[in-house]
Amino acid sequence: MNELMKALNFRHACKAFNEAKTIPTEALNDILEAGRLAPSWMGMQPWHFLVVQKQELKAALSAACNNQKHIVSCSHFVVLLARKPEHFERGSAFLNEMLGGGKVPPERVEFVYTMLGSLPDKLNWAKMQTYLAAAQMMIAAASLGIDSCPIAANPAAEAEAIAKLAPSFPIADFEPALNVALGYRANDQPPKMRLTREKIVTFV
Numbered sequence: 001m002n003e004l005m006k007a008l009n010f011r012h013a014c015k016a017f018n019e020a021k022t023i024p025t026e027a028l029n030d031i032l033e034a035g036r037l038a039p040s041w042m043g044m045q046p047w048h049f050l051v052v053q054k055q056e057l058k059a060a061l062s063a064a065c066n067n068q069k070h071i072v073s074c075s076h077f078v079v080l081l082a083r084k085p086e087h088f089e090r091g092s093a094f095l096n097e098m099l100g101g102g103k104v105p106p107e108r109v110e111f112v113y114t115m116l117g118s119l120p121d122k123l124n125w126a127k128m129q130t131y132l133a134a135a136q137m138m139i140a141a142a143s144l145g146i147d148s149c150p151i152a153a154n155p156a157a158e159a160e161a162i163a164k165l166a167p168s169f170p171i172a173d174f175e176p177a178l179n180v181a182l183g184y185r186a187n188d189q190p191p192k193m194r195l196t197r198e199k200i201v202t203f204v
Contacts, residue, residue, distance in 0.1 A: 003143070011142035012192060013149045017073040017183035027144050028076060031182065034140030035080075038133040042112060044098060046087070046126035047133055048174055050162065052077040057165040064157035065179070070149055075183035079158060080134055081174035082126035088116050127177035134180050141182055151179040 023031075028051075035049055052058055053076055061079070062071035071077055087094040090113055099109050119125050138148040153176040162171045 004139075007139055007142040009192060010145070010189070011138055011148065012189050014074075014147035014181070014183070014185050015070050015149060016186040017070055017075065017147065017181070018186045019073045021075065021184040023075040023146055023182060023184075027146060028182070030144065031137050031140045031146070032078075035078075035133040035137040038136040040129045040132060041125070042115060044088075044129070046083045047130045047177075048081040048083070049133070050079040050081055050166075050169065052079060054165070057161065060161035060165055061158055061179070064154045064161050065151055066154075068151060070181055071151065071179075073183070073186075074149075074181035076181075078137070078180045078182065079153070079162070079176050080130040080178045080180065081171075082123060082130055082177040083174060084126075085122040087173070088119075088122050088126075123175060127175070130177040134178050137180055137182075145184075147183055147185045149181045151181060153178055 032049060032051070035047075036045075040046065052061065055072070058072050058074075058077050061077060062068055065071060083094065086092060089095070095112075099112060116122070134150055138150065141148045155176045158176040158179075159171050159174075162169060162176075
């Protein structure tokens, strides 16, 4: 728990990355694995992680996100994508895979379909799930001494940039939900500002 608290205190929204430092492949894979292992509703994992390394695409995504310069200066930029609602319709290839291709008991399959059918907005639900994966990635990064910054998505503009500069990726199946910039800080971390526990926790 002490190591976890150290990581949580290390983590901050890094707005200036050291462009000369690149995250080692093993560390990057550990961060992505933390995202893969994140919890999700019904275990649906309605996400895909697009890891951007090319400077041209990072620049285009920076422009799509109000020209935030740390998108360009970070080592890797992760676009967390939410699957579109058609992936959660009965008989879709994605659901067939998630439900074990016939290996899951029929009553469990029907329960999943019933629960999915109760969702009023499947796209918004899928987007909210990506925040869980993003949080887990950022904590994992902090535990490795790697900085991060969550950045709100601009879905239409980001999707357009990805379609143009990464045409082999099926962006039409997804919608950008959240972004996480990863790298190493260029400046000292500012003091962490948080409300006291007494102000945010109530026991009843």
